[in-house]
Amino acid sequence: MEKINFNNSRGLKIVGNLYGVGSKTLIIMAHGFTNNKLSNGRFDSLAEDLSNIGYDALAIDFSGCGESDDDAITSKNQVDDLNSAIDFALSKGYTKIGLFGNSFGTLACLRSYRKEVITMVLVGALTDRMDYDWNDYFSQKQMNDLHTQGFFYLGTDRMHKITKQTLMDFKEINQKELLRNVDCSILIFHGNNSEDEEEVQLLERSKRAINMMKHNSRLEIIKNAKHGIRNDWDKVIEITCDWYSKYIE
Incomplete structure (x- = not known):
């Protein structure tokens, strides 16, 4: 594994782990909300198996996360980060790009689709608007700070900047608009x-979304799994590797 960095269009440094085996195909991995390029070890194990079937993998820290430069965590910023990662990959001679997204990172994957992206795999996909009661997730002080100054910080080792737009991003999703121009095969995992309750709601939205997707896209339901499918990650890896082997060529 090699640690690499590149700049996004905003001039911020994005840090990633590149797992290389000399392939011309690269799978770029996008982590979930306030997570990082390791995704609690899940991306490391996925990258290892992708290497075993002959693909390079790049797991990035979105801006404001992990080792990347500070910024607010918003969908717009993450789309820019991911597009910059694709540009970086193309500049390094990769000819085929696959995307792998987890949770909030799946929204960036869908919004970053371009012709160089051959296929994508999305776990716990965010394919339509979600309405959360944020008081159930954040403290009263954090919500007060959001109201008075427009943002608050969340975290311990790495402080994540959460803004009003961060939370609005979950509501401002129009499924038809989101999927209209995505022209590649997509594999979606849900528990x-x-x-x-959150995963069940996401699953119901993806059941509608899969009917709008193209090229033999598929919804894979992992029985009794919760959001993130942590306890069945080996199954996610196996199916994902089979999917890329079939659709990336």
Whole structure:
């Protein structure tokens, strides 16, 4: 594994882990909300198996996360980061790009689609608007700071800047507009554990979304799994590697 960095269009440094085996195909991995390029070890294990089937992999820290430069966590910023990662990959001679997104990172994947992207795999996909009661997720002080100054910081080792737009990004998704110009095969993973209300809602939205997707796109439901599918990650890896082997060529 090699640590690399490049700049996004805003001049900020984006840091990534590049797992190289000399391939001309690169899978770029986009982490979830306030996570980082390791994704709690899930991206490391996925990259290892992608290497075993002959693909390079690049896991990036979105701006404001991990080791990348500070910025607010918003969908617009993450789309810029991911597009900059694709530009970086093309400048390094990669000829085929696949995307892998987890949770909030899936929105950036869908919004970053371009002709160089051959296929994408999305786990816990965000394909339509979600309405959260943010008081259930953040403290009263954080919500007060959001109201009075327009942002608050979340985290311990790395402080993540959460703005009003950050939270609006979950609501300002129009499924038809989001998917209209995405012209590649897509594999979507969801769990269906009834105790995970968020994942159940995301799954229902993806059931509608899959009917708008092209090129034999598929919805894969992992029985009893919760958001992130942490306990069945080996199954996600196996199916993902089979998918890329089929559609990346």
